[in-house]
Amino acid sequence: MKEQAKLDYIDTIAGDDEVFRKKFIGILQSELPLEKAQYENNIVTGAYRAASENVHKIRHKINALGLDQSYEMAVQHESALRENDPSGHIPFMEVLDYMEYYLKTIRV
Amino acid sequence: MNCLIIDDEAAARAIISQLCSRVEDLDVVEEFDNAIDAIKYLNQNEVDFLFLDIHMPGFTGIDFVQTLQNAPKIVMTTSDTGFALASYEYESIIDYMVKPIHPERFEKSIQKIRNSMVARPKTTEDQTTTNPLGEDLYINIDRRLIKIKFNDILIIEAKGDYINIKTDTKEYLVHTTLKSIYHKLPEAQFLQIHRSYIINFSKIIDIEDNSVLIEKSVVPISRSNRPELMRRLNLL
Known part of the structure; x- marks a missing residue:
C-alpha cells in the first residue's frame, strides 16, 4: 500500500496531553482487530449490509490515521456493499491489514 | 455548562x-x-x-x-x-x-451553543422589565391599524421610504423610517446591526463573522455595529 498513515490529526486533538494520545491509540489498537474480524465474517457469510456498517465504523479510524485516499475508497466500498456489491473487499482488506500492522508497530 | x-x-x-x-x-x-x-x-x-x-x-x-x-x-x-x-x-x-x-470547528459549535443558550431566556425577561410599550406594535397599512407582537418580529429592513417588517408568517411594508420604528421597539430585544437592518435577538440562530442567521435569512452585520452586537450578546 502506497499511502502512509500519519498521526497529525491525533496529535492536533491531543496537544500536550500524552495520556489522551496513548488512550486514543490504545482504543484504535484494541477495536480495529475486532471490527476487522466482524467485517470479514460478514463478507464471508454474504451479510453485506452488516459489512457496510462495519466499514462505516472503521472509516472513522481510517480518517484519524490520515489515510485520505483509503478513506475515499472506504466510502465507496460502504456504499457498494449496501447495494450488495462486495467488489471493493480486497483493496479494503489491504487497508485494514496495513492499519493493523501500523498500529502494532507504532511507538506511543 | x-x-x-x-x-x-x-x-x-x-x-x-x-x-x-x-x-x-x-x-x-x-x-x-x-x-x-x-x-x-x-x-x-x-x-x-x-x-x-x-x-x-x-x-x-x-x-x-x-x-x-x-x-x-x-x-x-x-x-x-x-x-x-x-x-x-x-x-x-x-x-x-x-x-x-477539528478543534476550530468544535469551538465554533460551542459558540453556537452559547449563543442559543443566552439569547432566548433573557429576551423573555427583558420584555417584562424594560418594555414600556407592552408587547405589541401597531402599524398603519391602508388606514387599518394592524397589531404585531414584538415577539413575532424577525427582521426589519429599510426599503427606501418604507420598512419591511418580517414576522414568522407575514411581511408588512410600512411607510416610515428604520430610525423611527427603532425607538418604538424594546431596546433589550432589538438591535440595529446594519444601516438597513434591525433584528430581534431572540430569533438569532447563529452568528458568523459578518452576518447573522435569523430563521432562513442571512442578515449582514456592519463593521460599526458589530461591537455593539457582541457587547449586547455578552450582556445577555
Whole structure:
C-alpha cells in the first residue's frame, strides 16, 4: 500500500496531553482487530449490509490515521456493499491489514 | 455548562471528550455508546446539551431526537454530510459537525451553543422589565391599524421610504423610517446591526463573522455595529 498513515490529526486533538494520545491509540489498537474480524465474517457469510456498517465504523479510524485516499475508497466500498456489491473487499482488506500492522508497530 | 456524549464508537467519544476538556466551563457528565441508555438517563436528569452521533446501529440519532419530548440542545455528529438537511428540521438541533472533528470547528459549535443558550431566556425577561410599550406594535397599512407582537418580529429592513417588517408568517411594508420604528421597539430585544437592518435577538440562530442567521435569512452585520452586537450578546 502506497499511502502512509500519519498521526497529525491525533496529535492536533491531543496537544500536550500524552495520556489522551496513548488512550486514543490504545482504543484504535484494541477495536480495529475486532471490527476487522466482524467485517470479514460478514463478507464471508454474504451479510453485506452488516459489512457496510462495519466499514462505516472503521472509516472513522481510517480518517484519524490520515489515510485520505483509503478513506475515499472506504466510502465507496460502504456504499457498494449496501447495494450488495462486495467488489471493493480486497483493496479494503489491504487497508485494514496495513492499519493493523501500523498500529502494532507504532511507538506511543 | 454540562453535556452528554452519545456515540457508539469509543474513538469518537474520546475525541469529543478531549475537545470538551479544553472548554473551561464545560463538563461532560456522561458518555453513552447507545441512544437507549441516554434516553433513560435524560428521563431522570437534565443537561444543557448533548453531542449525538446520527449513525448508530438499531436506534439512530434521528430516532433519538424524535423520541425525546423535551430534547436538550443537540449537536449532531456524523461522517455523512447527507444527513445535514434532515437534522436541521428539528428545533433542538443547534449544529451539525462532520467527522473528523477539528478543534476550530468544535469551538465554533460551542459558540453556537452559547449563543442559543443566552439569547432566548433573557429576551423573555427583558420584555417584562424594560418594555414600556407592552408587547405589541401597531402599524398603519391602508388606514387599518394592524397589531404585531414584538415577539413575532424577525427582521426589519429599510426599503427606501418604507420598512419591511418580517414576522414568522407575514411581511408588512410600512411607510416610515428604520430610525423611527427603532425607538418604538424594546431596546433589550432589538438591535440595529446594519444601516438597513434591525433584528430581534431572540430569533438569532447563529452568528458568523459578518452576518447573522435569523430563521432562513442571512442578515449582514456592519463593521460599526458589530461591537455593539457582541457587547449586547455578552450582556445577555
